[in-house]
Amino acid sequence: MTQVLVGVVGAGLMGSGIAQAAAVAGHEVLVHDSNGAQWNHARGVIEASLGKLVEKGKLTPEALLAARERIRFVPTLEDLAPCDVVIEAIVETLAPKQALWQALEKVCRTDTLFATNTSSLSVVDQTIGLQHPERLIGLHFFNPVPMMPLVEVVRSVQSSPQAMLAGLEFVAGLGKTAVTTRDESGFIVNLLLVPYLLDAVRALERGVGSMTDIDAAMKLGAGHPMGPFTLLDFVGLDTVVKIGEIIFDQYRETRYAPPPLLRRMVAAGYTGKKSGKGFYDWTGDVPAAMELGL
Numbered sequence: 001m002t003q004v005l006v007g008v009v010g011a012g013l014m015g016s017g018i019a020q021a022a023a024v025a026g027h028e029v030l031v032h033d034s035n036g037a038q039w040n041h042a043r044g045v046i047e048a049s050l051g052k053l054v055e056k057g058k059l060t061p062e063a064l065l066a067a068r069e070r071i072r073f074v075p076t077l078e079d080l081a082p083c084d085v086v087i088e089a090i091v092e093t094l095a096p097k098q099a100l101w102q103a104l105e106k107v108c109r110t111d112t113l114f115a116t117n118t119s120s121l122s123v124v125d126q127t128i129g130l131q132h133p134e135r136l137i138g139l140h141f142f143n144p145v146p147m148m149p150l151v152e153v154v155r156s157v158q159s160s161p162q163a164m165l166a167g168l169e170f171v172a173g174l175g176k177t178a179v180t181t182r183d184e185s186g187f188i189v190n191l192l193l194v195p196y197l198l199d200a201v202r203a204l205e206r207g208v209g210s211m212t213d214i215d216a217a218m219k220l221g222a223g224h225p226m227g228p229f230t231l232l233d234f235v236g237l238d239t240v241v242k243i244g245e246i247i248f249d250q251y252r253e254t255r256y257a258p259p260p261l262l263r264r265m266v267a268a269g270y271t272g273k274k275s276g277k278g279f280y281d282w283t284g285d286v287p288a289a290m291e292l293g294l
């Protein structure tokens with residue numbers, strides 16, 4: 001896929017990263033978020049992230065300016081009518097995603113590629129009520145999008161080969177690596193990663209080792225770049241609970257069921273790095289292990 005007009009719906013953590021990656025790759029990008037207050041926040045996040053790429057020598061100052069110019073925030077879904085590709089990164093709940101695609105189908109051309117960034121919902125469930133379900137695929141990016149090289153390209157039972165090819169070409173154009181996966185809850189990465197993270201919490205509950213020892217063990221003994229509790233804090237404990245629940249609902253296997261400690265921490269507002277506290281306290285200069293009363 002050469003330079004195209006990309007629409008991004010949802011300007012949160014993922015949407016702002018996807019918009020940035022597309023703009024850096026040379027695409028014009030229109031971003032819509034139903035919460036107008038999010039626009040300034042997203043713009044700030046993108047500016048800061050582009051700035052860091054320049055500092056690291058990965059982007060020239062001229063390329064930063066050009067990428068910034070290519071991103072425009074638009075107030076209505078109708079503004080996305082001319083887009084060649086629309087990627088959604090809104091809330092991880094089925095009904096709003098279904099409503100979004102139905103609304104977009106009314107405004108976009110029939111050959112516009114639709115892609116969901118869902119982590120765990122089924123792609124085919126999002127096609128309910130669509131006239132052209134064959135053009136909806138999954139493009140599952142990873143956080144932080146500008147740094148993470150992988151995108152899972154998800155084929156639903158209805159996705160057409162043309163839609164899959166367009167998705168693969170788009171991902172390659174972003175300079176990222178695509179893997180294709182079937183529309184099974186969790187796809188590849190979360191299907192394997194989420195039970196590992198939940199097992200780490202269960203090990204802590206059972207007293208197998210302390211949190212810092214479990215993190216050190218997986219770093220030094222298994223060669224992981226960070227331990228499971230640090231990773232849980234990065235991903236967001238609430239996000240992991242939600243994804244675990246959705247995968248559990250699909251397979252009814254207990255290894256996907258979020259353990260009680262994780263639920264209690266989310267109830268306490270300890271959702272990880274984004275809230276300042278999770279398994280670690282991130283508010284100081286260096287992360288400090290939280291006292292969880294275990």
Ligand SMILES: NC(=O)c1ccc[n+]([C@@H]2O[C@H](COP(=O)([O-])OP(=O)(O)OC[C@H]3O[C@@H](n4cnc5c(N)ncnc54)[C@H](O)[C@@H]3O)[C@@H](O)[C@H]2O)c1
Pocket residue numbers: 009010011012013014015032033034035038088089090091092093096100117118119120140141142143235239
């Ligand atoms: N956080 C991650 O690590 C991660 C990784 C991969 C995929 N995802 C998926 O990406 C999606 C977004 O996740 P996020 O972490 O960026 O969420 P987020 O809460 O940071 O952002 C969601 C944004 O969507 C906006 N929004 C909600 N409903 C909308 C609607 N109907 N129309 C327009 N805008 C709407 C919100 O105002 C918010 O700004 C979810 O489906 C999530 O599962 C998340």
